Amino acid sequence: MTIELRNVTKNFGQFTAVRDVDLRVDAGEVVCLLGPSGCGKTTMLRMIAGLETPSAGEVFFAERNVTKLTPEQRNVAMVFQFYALYPSLTVEQNLTFPLYAENLSKSKRQARVADAAEILQLTDILDRTPSEIAEGEKQRVAVARAIIREPSCFLFDEPLSRLDVELRESMRAQIKEVLLGLSKPTVIVTHDQLEALTMADRITIMRDGVIEQIGTPHEVFAKPANVFVASFIGTPQMNLLEARLTDTTGQDAALMLDGELLKLNLGEAASAVASQEVTLGIRPRAFSLQSETGANSITVSSEIIEPMGAETLIHARNKSDTEIRVVVPRERRVQIGDVLHLVPDTGQTQLFNEQGKAVW
Ligand SMILES: Nc1ncnc2c1ncn2[C@@H]1O[C@H](COP(=O)(O)OP(=O)(O)OP(=O)(O)O)[C@@H](O)[C@H]1O
Ligand SMILES: [Mg+2]
Numbered sequence: 001m002t003i004e005l006r007n008v009t010k011n012f013g014q015f016t017a018v019r020d021v022d023l024r025v026d027a028g029e030v031v032c033l034l035g036p037s038g039c040g041k042t043t044m045l046r047m048i049a050g051l052e053t054p055s056a057g058e059v060f061f062a063e064r065n066v067t068k069l070t071p072e073q074r075n076v077a078m079v080f081q082f083y084a085l086y087p088s089l090t091v092e093q094n095l096t097f098p099l100y101a102e103n104l105s106k107s108k109r110q111a112r113v114a115d116a117a118e119i120l121q122l123t124d125i126l127d128r129t130p131s132e133i134a135e136g137e138k139q140r141v142a143v144a145r146a147i148i149r150e151p152s153c154f155l156f157d158e159p160l161s162r163l164d165v166e167l168r169e170s171m172r173a174q175i176k177e178v179l180l181g182l183s184k185p186t187v188i189v190t191h192d193q194l195e196a197l198t199m200a201d202r203i204t205i206m207r208d209g210v211i212e213q214i215g216t217p218h219e220v221f222a223k224p225a226n227v228f229v230a231s232f233i234g235t236p237q238m239n240l241l242e243a244r245l246t247d248t249t250g251q252d253a254a255l256m257l258d259g260e261l262l263k264l265n266l267g268e269a270a271s272a273v274a275s276q277e278v279t280l281g282i283r284p285r286a287f288s289l290q291s292e293t294g295a296n297s298i299t300v301s302s303e304i305i306e307p308m309g310a311e312t313l314i315h316a317r318n319k320s321d322t323e324i325r326v327v328v329p330r331e332r333r334v335q336i337g338d339v340l341h342l343v344p345d346t347g348q349t350q351l352f353n354e355q356g357k358a359v360w
Contacts, residue, residue: 001027001062001152003048003185008057010043010209017043019209020057025153025185030176032196033189035206035232041189044206045155048187050074061152077151079159083142085130091141092117092126098149116144119178120171136163140171147178154179154186160195172198193233197221205229222348227356230281236313236325240352241280241298245273255280258318262296264346266360273359279352284313284325286348289332290341297341300324302334316340 003025010018018040025031033041046052047059050071058067066074085094095113104112117123120140125133130141139162146154159175160168176199179186190196196203197217205212205220205228213225224230230238247254248266253273255262257280266273290297300316307330314326314334326342328334351360 001185002060003153003187004060004063005044005048006058006060008044008047008054008059010040010047010052011055017209018047018054021209021211023204023211023214025187027185028180028183029201030179030186030188030199032200032203033187033206034191034193034196034203035212037191039206040209041191041206042157043209045157045187045189048153049076049078049155075152076155077146077149077153078155078157079139079142079146080157083139085138085141085145087130090127090129091122091133094130094141095122095126095145095148098145102150112148116148119147119174120144136167139163143171143175147182151184153184154182156186156188158190159188161190161192168195175199193235197233203233205232223358224281224350225358227279227281227352230350230352230358234283236284236327238350239280239282239284239324241282241322241324243278243280245276245278248273257298258320258322260298262298262344264349264351264360266351273351273353277354278359279356280344281350281352282344283348284327285311286345287326287328287342288345289326289328289334290343293341294343297343298324300326300340300342302336302338302340305334305336314340316342 005021005023008018008021033044035041043052047054050069058065061074092113095116096109099109099112117126120143122140122144125137130138143159160171163171188199200217202214202216203220204214207228213220213229220229220233224233227240231240241257243255243257245253246256251265251267253264253266298318300318302314302316304315306313310330311327312330316324316326318324350358353359
């Protein structure tokens with residue numbers, strides 16, 4: 001079973017919430033829709049579910065056009081940001097309810113409920129009603145209720161957003177494990193990049209109703225397609241520094257950045273970098289620190305020091321007052337006001353053209 005969106009657009013009046021989107025989710029694959037608030041994630045999910053009809057384009061389940069089918073006909077399992085449990089039923093009854101549609105023996109039903117309850121740590125609260133359990137527990141009941149059936153696909157909208165950090169971490173792993181065993185396509189909407197990076201086989205990064213990039217967690221992190229993706233993925237944020245390309249000789253490029261010269265070996269890409277004004281993208285962990293000025297270094301002065309446990313985050317500024325974030329191991333002592341010479345690891349450096357598109 002495969003989910004496919006072909007040229008899907010959704011307008012609300014004059015406003016276009018999703019614009020000409022193509023997406024394919026294979027059986028057993030987890031795809032996360034990631035992007036800032038209002039970018040169209042929930043709208044996309046609702047169109048896959050059948051809760052919203054596309055203004056243009058088509059939705060396919062297993063090569064079958066389901067654009068006009070209801071959620072029931074599509075047999076999707078959904079967990080939404082605002083889940084709806086039956087308030088008068090116990091947790092156990094809430095879990096059992098979706099199973100009545102399937103012709104199971106009582107013992108099979110009980111076994112399924114017991115399994116789902118165990119996976120989501122609900123065994124002790126099976127007798128309670130939704131008003132007698134905590135918010136996080138309600139969310140877990142909603143997830144359990146979705147995985148208990150045999151749906152065509154799983155659709156989650158911010159499923160973990162109301163859980164505390166610890167529970168979220170263990171739930172991420174647990175849901176991932178459950179999904180692995182089910183071989184169904186899964187779409188998870190989130191604006192939490194950690195959730196996307198840890199749970200997704202592929203991440204779809206959206207902005208203003210448009211897909212900016214689709215790729216594995218590694219691809220979107222290591223090779224962001226544009227400055228939007230580059231700044232959206234990764235914490236602390238990637239440094240995006242304005243620079244001027246002064247010279248390309250063969251595969252080598254010379255960049256002028258804040259009055260200092262940086263040399264990069266661009267390889268094959270050298271001839272493709274047409275623009276003079278470029279943005280240099282460097283991850284905060286991709287610097288080595290030198291105490292002396294040297295070739296290929298960026299001179300900064302440290303302003304704010306934030307210990308983060310095993311690492312320290314330094315907010316520094318260069319001469320032209322641009323902030324540069326640097327993460328160093330805890331052992332590397334840095335004081336406020338220290339002048340640092342940052343040498344970028346060119347293997348972890350990106351170059352974007354004037355339109356913000358990655359050219360290297
Ligand atoms: N029924 C509707 N009528 C009019 N506009 C809508 C409707 N549903 C969504 N929108 C608009 O479409 C855009 C996308 O909404 P959507 O809910 O898909 O965003 P989202 O990415 O899920 O955001 P969030 O992260 O805040 O949940 C928003 O600007 C929203 O206001
Ligand atoms: Mg949403």
